[in-house]
Amino acid sequence: MRRxxxxxxxxxxxxxxxxxxxxxxxxxxAAQTMPSAASDDIVAVVNGxxxxxxxxxxxARLFALTTGQDIAPETLKLLRPQITRQLIDDRLRMQxxxxxxxxxxxIDVAHAIADIERRNHxxxxxxxxxxxxxxxxxxxxISQIRTQLGWTRVLRQELSERGRITPGEIAEQExxxxxxxxxxxxxxxxxxxxxxxxxxxxxxxxxxxTVIKQLRAGAPFGIVAAEFSQSQTALEGGSLGWVRADQLDxxxxxxxAQMPAGAISNPVKxxxxxxxxxxxxxxxxxxxxxTVLSLRQAFFPFSTPLDPxxxxxxxxxxxxxxxxxxxxxxxCDAVEAANKAAGSVRAAxxxxxxxxxxNGPMQQLLGPLAVGQATKALVxxxxxxxxxxxxxxxxxxxxxxxxxxxxxxxEERVELASRQLQQDLKRRALIDMRS
Numbered sequence: 315m316r317r318x319x320x321x322x323x324x325x326x327x328x329x330x331x332x333x334x335x336x337x338x339x340x341x342x343x344a345a346q347t348m349p350s351a352a353s354d355d356i357v358a359v360v361n362g363x364x365x366x367x368x369x370x371x372x373x374a375r376l377f378a379l380t381t382g383q384d385i386a387p388e389t390l391k392l393l394r395p396q397i398t399r400q401l402i403d404d405r406l407r408m409q410x411x412x413x414x415x416x417x418x419x420x421i422d423v424a425h426a427i428a429d430i431e432r433r434n435h436x437x438x439x440x441x442x443x444x445x446x447x448x449x450x451x452x453x454x455x456i457s458q459i460r461t462q463l464g465w466t467r468v469l470r471q472e473l474s475e476r477g478r479i480t481p482g483e484i485a486e487q488e489x490x491x492x493x494x495x496x497x498x499x500x501x502x503x504x505x506x507x508x509x510x511x512x513x514x515x516x517x518x519x520x521x522x523x524t525v526i527k528q529l530r531a532g533a534p535f536g537i538v539a540a541e542f543s544q545s546q547t548a549l550e551g552g553s554l555g556w557v558r559a560d561q562l563d564x565x566x567x568x569x570x571a572q573m574p575a576g577a578i579s580n581p582v583k584x585x586x587x588x589x590x591x592x593x594x595x596x597x598x599x600x601x602x603x604x605t606v607l608s609l610r611q612a613f614f615p616f617s618t619p620l621d622p623x624x625x626x627x628x629x630x631x632x633x634x635x636x637x638x639x640x641x642x643x644x645x646c647d648a649v650e651a652a653n654k655a656a657g658s659v660r661a662a663x664x665x666x667x668x669x670x671x672x673n674g675p676m677q678q679l680l681g682p683l684a685v686g687q688a689t690k691a692l693v694x695x696x697x698x699x700x701x702x703x704x705x706x707x708x709x710x711x712x713x714x715x716x717x718x719x720x721x722x723x724x725e726e727r728v729e730l731a732s733r734q735l736q737q738d739l740k741r742r743a744l745i746d747m748r749s
Contacts, residue, residue, distance in 0.1 A: 357370055357398055357748050359744075360405040360406060360409070360743060361406075361409060365398065365402065370394055373397050374397055375454075377390070396507070399508070399514065403508065403544060404457075404458065407465045407468070408460075410739060414471060416467045416468060422463055423460050426462075427459065430537075432661050437657070465732070469731050469732055472731050476727065490560075494558055495599050498599070499556050499597050499598065500562075500570045500571075501594040501597075502566075502591055502593060504545060504566075505525060505542060505543040505552055505590040507588045507590070508587040508736075509586070518587055529578045535551070546728055546732050552592075556597070558599060559571065563584045573593040574593070577592065604669070606668055606708075607666065607680060608704040608706075609664055609702065609703060610649040610702050611701045612649045612699070614633075614656045615697040616695075616696050616697050620693070635656070637690075640689065640691050643702060649662065649702045659697070679701075680701065683703045685705060686703070687703065688700050689701045
């Protein structure tokens, strides 16, 4: 299944950004000390279009910045062959996008970037500033996003009528779902590293091993997947959503059945390459009752980190503003307006959250809170937070509508079409790899 499932866990501590607030000094150092040759050296020619050393190094710097971890320049050098092949795949995709005269408007790219910023609690323009500040050309990520969006439009054309899901197909899936009620279901994320050529398996495995090392050191899975997974799930931060065992590759299904929640797998050999998977949750097919909250939050940022024993005047003012909002706000619109007035440093709408997925203190705080009632002003290290419950529902989150089933089938079909078309483009391409 290829479906976006965004889980945002609200905590009373500072809401941690999935993108590090600042890249660690070792990561920044790695980004700035990439082993280099001349930046205009040609590393590959794809149907007459060149890929330069500078493009490869920029993608490697992006990897270092994304992980926020200490990556030795020697390690990044080892990743160059796989990064080069990813750039070749991207170039082939963009050539096909251009051949079909498909345009990706700048506004669509801007919306995609804004969505990344929203999911990672960055202010508008914060992503570009972060890249520039760490020596990474923003065009590296912009080009990647433009290619992903354009490729989605290519696949829409490619599937055409084959993309239409019939009532009969939906009915068949409903029968399967009913038969499997009570069996395990898994919420899984993936990073797919392509390696169709058997001679390239070693490079692909080295790349997967390095990705795993950084993920286990704390790199955010969703962002790493968005930038480096060669599956269509990259657009959704690697999320497969909720899947049954029969919807996964057999070796992946066998693995997730044994994995604890939160674990990162070793590389799993699948058709066309390697999968790196994380198991987020398990549940029972057909039954997942939960209290779901719709929230709004206002965040009043501190200009400097908080010293509880010696708060600054600005911090005292932020606390006063949060306290006043807590007493006076009687609607979610009021909380959203206050967040905007405070600079929208954090998104006002964190999305729907499950009450039982919140940490203990937040469950105790939000559990009895009435709809339209704000919390007290919550003090964090970097600001004051006020939260309001806008709606509260009891839901069976494991129930699947006919629309859910249709989307699931379509997303599986899109992924298969993507891999098949990519392989066909490679077979027909003239690719000259330079040493």
